Amino acid sequence: MMEDWYFEFIKFVKNLYKKDSVALHEPLFIGNEKKYVLDCIDSTFVSSVGQYVNLIEKKLSEYTNSEYCIMTVNGTSALHVALSLAGVMPDTEVITQPLTFVATCNAISYCGAKPVFVDVDEDTLGMSPKSLKKFLKENCKIYDKKVVNKITGKEISAIVPMHTFGHTCRIDEIVQIAMEFNIPVVEDAAEAMGSFYKNKHAGIFGLMGVLSFNGNKIITSGGGGAIITDNQELAQKAKHISTTAKLPHKWEYYHDEIGYNYRMPNINAALLLGQLENLEKFVKIKRELAKTYKNFFDAIGINFITEPINAKSNYWLNAIMLDSRKERDEFLEFTNSNGVNTRPVWVLMNKLPMYKGCYTFESKTAEYLEDRVVNIPSGVML
Template sequence: MINFDKLNHYIKNELFAYDSPILLHRPVFSGNEKQYLIDCIDSNFVSSVGQKVVDFENQILEYIGIDHAVAIVNGTSALHIAMQLVGVTHNTEVITQPVTFVATCNAISYCNASPVFVDVDKDTLGLSPEKLESFLKDNTKQTREGPVNKISGKRISACVPMHTFGHPCRIEEIADICKKYNLPLVEDAAESLGSYYKGKHTGSFGDIGIVSFNGNKIITAGGGGMLVTNNQDLAVKAKHITTTGKIPHPYEYYHEEVAYNYRLPNLNAALGCAQMEQLTGFLKEKRILADKYNDFFQDLDIQFIREPESCHSNYWLNAVLLANREERDLFLESTNKNGVMTRPIWALMNKLPMFSKCQTGDLSNAEWLEDRVVNIPSSIPTPKTK
């Protein structure tokens, strides 16, 4: 039996010594956020045109080590544009994982395409290369346009793996498989800023990657996302169609296609710039917290989820693995009742009503994880809690 009194006391009094509830993840604004917002207001450029947007894009592309970055209003919109750019269109299919936040599948739907769910690995919580290759080998035929699903007859237009909780999946192997099958790779790195696979930053393995800066992410712009790529043509097109498709001109308004008002406001970018200046320190604090959790849960005989082999994780959202669903539910009930916010892993995407009829492979690993994974408080300690 888990010693819940010991667990709740440790989290509330030794890790996060502030009044309940102890949140899953709260932002820390301890740098130049206020000053940069004032600078932005003083400049009169507070919407989608402004120097802070350019500065934020440059900070991200330099940090990730990629050629181009395009600031987007949020991560979901960034995914939508990324998939559209690689050719996800009406009546096609996109391979993704069932263990993900709903935004991944919503973005597929925005393109009028359908997700196909392939299982994850237990150690990475992300798309399994073996299951991906097996699905493509057994269920598709190769054409000039790429793989076509033998069952539905639809073209598979992209593969979208996600780095769950900031832990990189085996993205290099996935990229090799996608290249073999002529399948565009869109990398959902929404949760993994600061995470690396074999020394290379997540988001930089595919045709396009995306990052999110939602209020609960490792850095936040109060919202916001970023599309990252080494392909200049894709970057130019992304900036164009997220800026309403307007032809650049000093004063005339001429729009050449139906496009989107998806550019990140300068105010949000100002927050993002200040947060990026603190990212290295945030990552250090997150790793210290993860090490403390790992030691503590060993005493409780509960498995703390560590970074996978060949990975350097940002430990954005920490998680533990319980013995079964019954133990998971007891864990959730006790912690939440005592002011410690915990949550189960997301409901599997194929179990949601809007995606319940989508094709799936064998999802036994995902189902096993759904019964056992719980997220625990993962905020960066503020000066008050140190």
């Protein structure tokens, strides 16, 4: 049944963005982006060496309050490197959440490991510490100082919680549990640039955190990612293996291990620097937009998802929670046929062909959310 408020919503969004066709998210270049990119071209240092890459690493370390930052070509490669350095070996398992973007699980697979799934919390949309603890206590045993999944017989080599849509999960509790079991945490903070939990930036709670600067993120370098960490040794290794593991030398090409060509090009860093200068402004506008949406949805009795307790969210993607999958699908059909781009939350990872054979401990809340959560236009508007 077509609800009256669908029409109201379409009118509201088009009026908000002053457009007849509204995308889910679009990048905005209103600062020094062109200046820096042109400067980068003039310098000829457009590739993997250059001052903009070093500068953006320094600026991101400062902003996130992490000791080190290593830029990569995208968030997925950053996750890959971070997981390998955290010690994720082939034939092990990595605990993550079923409600995430596929890159989280793909990066686990690149290490030869398999994801195992614990549930998410309804209020944070991120990994549930309760489900994590229950899994580790009930389904795992300590064997030869290793935590082993009793069902599969595989070692648990890492935990990857994700900060969904920029809302932070209960990361301090997750890290605490992980420490009890001596398992490293790699935070997938790809969506959480500019988000804070208990006044600390997302991504700096675990051993390493990963950011993404894909074109759909709050700030973009076209494609790009970063690893943030306080661990000097890991930071040095991350830079080393993401730059083909080449030993520094004026002319000699000597590589001391299998590395990756994952270093962010200088030209992308130049673009990102221009974007980073406006991050605070973008977060402010997005938080205002979320307030406007909240008022609109409160008035019609629809559940608009707000930042969880203790979080200061970047509101990267705004989301609402509908009553059922049926209503969700009707709403998606109506809005997308009427010039307003909306989309459902991801199909759960444990339903995708390549991950459905992986062990799922709990996924009830994730399934509930999968049926109901819809993202609505969230681009920064002036």
